[in-house]
Amino acid sequence: MDLVKESIIKAGAVTALVLLLGILLGYQMDDLRQDHLSEELRQSNLETETFSVLDDYVQRSDGDHCQLMDVQIPSIGERNGELGSELERFEAQNIGSDEEYRYIRDRYYNNQLRLYMALNSYKDRCNGTNQTTILYFFDDSTESQRQGAVLNEVVKQKNVQVFSFNAEVDDSLVVDVLTEDFNVTDYPTVIVNDDQKFEGFISVNELNYDVLNGNQTG
Amino acid sequence: MILYIAWLLIFSSVFLSVFYLSIYSTARETRNEEMEEMENPPSITILMPAYNESEVVEEALNSVKELDYPGYQVVFVNDASKDSTLEKAEKYASDKIKIISHEFNKGKAAALNTGLAETDSDYVVVQDADSKIESELLYKAVGKMESDKSLGAVIAAIRPLKADNFVRKLQTVEYQLTNFYRMLMTEINTLNVTPGAFSIYRSSDVKDVGGFDEGNITEDLEMAFKLRKSGKLFEMIYFNSSYTEFPSTLRGLYNQRVRWARGFIYNGWKYREMFLNRDYGYFGTVQLPMLVLMPALIVTSFTMVITGLSQSLLDFIIKSSAVGVQLPAFSLSNLYTGILGSNMKVYLPLLLSLMLVAYIIKKAYNYGGERPRNIPALLFYFFAYFLLQSGFWVAAILKEVTRSKKVWT
Numbered sequence: 001m002d003l004v005k006e007s008i009i010k011a012g013a014v015t016a017l018v019l020l021l022g023i024l025l026g027y028q029m030d031d032l033r034q035d036h037l038s039e040e041l042r043q044s045n046l047e048t049e050t051f052s053v054l055d056d057y058v059q060r061s062d063g064d065h066c067q068l069m070d071v072q073i074p075s076i077g078e079r080n081g082e083l084g085s086e087l088e089r090f091e092a093q094n095i096g097s098d099e100e101y102r103y104i105r106d107r108y109y110n111n112q113l114r115l116y117m118a119l120n121s122y123k124d125r126c127n128g129t130n131q132t133t134i135l136y137f138f139d140d141s142t143e144s145q146r147q148g149a150v151l152n153e154v155v156k157q158k159n160v161q162v163f164s165f166n167a168e169v170d171d172s173l174v175v176d177v178l179t180e181d182f183n184v185t186d187y188p189t190v191i192v193n194d195d196q197k198f199e200g201f202i203s204v205n206e207l208n209y210d211v212l213n214g215n216q217t218g
Numbered sequence: 219m220i221l222y223i224a225w226l227l228i229f230s231s232v233f234l235s236v237f238y239l240s241i242y243s244t245a246r247e248t249r250n251e252e253m254e255e256m257e258n259p260p261s262i263t264i265l266m267p268a269y270n271e272s273e274v275v276e277e278a279l280n281s282v283k284e285l286d287y288p289g290y291q292v293v294f295v296n297d298a299s300k301d302s303t304l305e306k307a308e309k310y311a312s313d314k315i316k317i318i319s320h321e322f323n324k325g326k327a328a329a330l331n332t333g334l335a336e337t338d339s340d341y342v343v344v345q346d347a348d349s350k351i352e353s354e355l356l357y358k359a360v361g362k363m364e365s366d367k368s369l370g371a372v373i374a375a376i377r378p379l380k381a382d383n384f385v386r387k388l389q390t391v392e393y394q395l396t397n398f399y400r401m402l403m404t405e406i407n408t409l410n411v412t413p414g415a416f417s418i419y420r421s422s423d424v425k426d427v428g429g430f431d432e433g434n435i436t437e438d439l440e441m442a443f444k445l446r447k448s449g450k451l452f453e454m455i456y457f458n459s460s461y462t463e464f465p466s467t468l469r470g471l472y473n474q475r476v477r478w479a480r481g482f483i484y485n486g487w488k489y490r491e492m493f494l495n496r497d498y499g500y501f502g503t504v505q506l507p508m509l510v511l512m513p514a515l516i517v518t519s520f521t522m523v524i525t526g527l528s529q530s531l532l533d534f535i536i537k538s539s540a541v542g543v544q545l546p547a548f549s550l551s552n553l554y555t556g557i558l559g560s561n562m563k564v565y566l567p568l569l570l571s572l573m574l575v576a577y578i579i580k581k582a583y584n585y586g587g588e589r590p591r592n593i594p595a596l597l598f599y600f601f602a603y604f605l606l607q608s609g610f611w612v613a614a615i616l617k618e619v620t621r622s623k624k625v626w627t
Contacts, residue, residue, distance in 0.1 A: 003240075003241060003244060003405070003406055004241075004406050004500050004504060006240065007236075007237045007238075007240035007241050007406075008237065008504075010236055010237075010240045011232075011233045011234070011235075011236040011237040011240065012233065014232065014233075014236040015229045015232045015233045015236065018228075018229065018232050018567050018570050018571075019225070019229060019567065021566060021567070021570075022225075022562070022563050022564070022566045022567040023563060025562045025563070025566050026561070026562045026563030026566075028562075029558065029560075029562040029563075032558060033558050033559075036555075036558055086555055086558075086559075089555075089559050090558070090559055142536055145533070145536045145537070145540075146536055146537070146539060146540035147540070149536070149537040149540040149541045150540050150541060152541075153541045201540075203540070204540070204541055
């Protein structure tokens, strides 16, 4: 066999091998990603469930356990927020199986809603708490990107918990019910403590000083 | 879609790298090649066209005054230079060195044809007036031509006269690889160029194909196509060099490379029947398609990189407009999720591709018995030179499409 043909065959074989390695490692990474998200979600579910169960119990007891439960909220909220960011990032890169991500995302939204309701119940019971809950509905517009960056800043305050929902997802009953209940028609939309609704971009300053601080002093 | 394009780019690079490495594994060591003494060395004329080369012409003429070859002639053709090229060259006029001057500028090809008309020697050498050749190169080149009548041309490795700034150092790295690849192409008879810095031809072959094309901005490439079409092969002498003046500015480099790219497009179209044509052996079926594929890959890579960088920049601007400029916080957790978020189906093959290219660069230096001296230039060449190259090709394509005036620079 002449040198050129031999070299073409060798090059073809190595190229095919590299392709195969890339694909195999890619699938391995897909599994790792999904395992990571599933584990994070499992932990978040457990934390939400624990908080919810304790809230139910504490409602029946005579003791004031508000402070004890208050200190758990930041870490629960942080995990929830990070999980949401990772989910959006991994899904936006179109890596991995769409079906798997959709399943994890739907479970995540369920968990968020459960945590949101548990927090609201806790707030109703513990009047002294200064926790703020923010529902955030977004799409893939530039304004939503900016609003997301603002909320990432705001959430650094440990008494603010953000629950974000992508309005562009298909087949999410949770998103459908929430957007209908709060009459969300424009994106981004931020809803603070169930009663203050802001459609369109709201800046860090407006959110911090006019809304959040106003909430706490008012 | 983007994944498939990325794969196409990466796997093309892997394929080409392994292809040439496979050829390298059988490359002959020619450094200590002994040349047989010739009893009756054939006659040679060195054609030296010049236009505005006053800064380097003396060095070039000094290099051809005392070459290790009996009975050669030099025909220096001044193509109506506007500087002191002619005045400096005339000092070298002698029985051996003939100085001719055009009254008005006609272009390099015409200057070569003027010189060609003045000679009846067995061989002609084209040597640019900004180049200097090693003394024994002539003897070795003629020896190769005499020993193989199927050869239409012998070329030499090209190295810089000076590497005194970053742009020249970058080209030094580039030519280290170019010389290496041309040596490999010689191994499989697919060499496709006869550079103006040094090429030797049989006078009869050049005259038979009608001399140099005076309408062509890359007359050396056109001559190579013509000789290939007539069935001639080329060979390269790797271990003897022609030292030539590299462009010293980015603008100069841009002008040169756009001209070369335009020349390839023009000549490629002119000789399009040779593409994928088995009558021309692997030159037609392998080399020419590769030469078309390379710029397409370069421009596509550039587009993808710029698109990716632009998207990242846009995201940064959008975020900064909302919360001000912030540097990303680093933590091991972020690193882990960052790795998880990366597309390994692309990054692993890309990493392997880059490792192969790095290996080829190492082999290129090892083969020449050299070590890389210009590390910043080497790193720039490795990671970013394709961005410059794509700019050259895009400019060339636009100029050809809009039929912009061809300028020899």
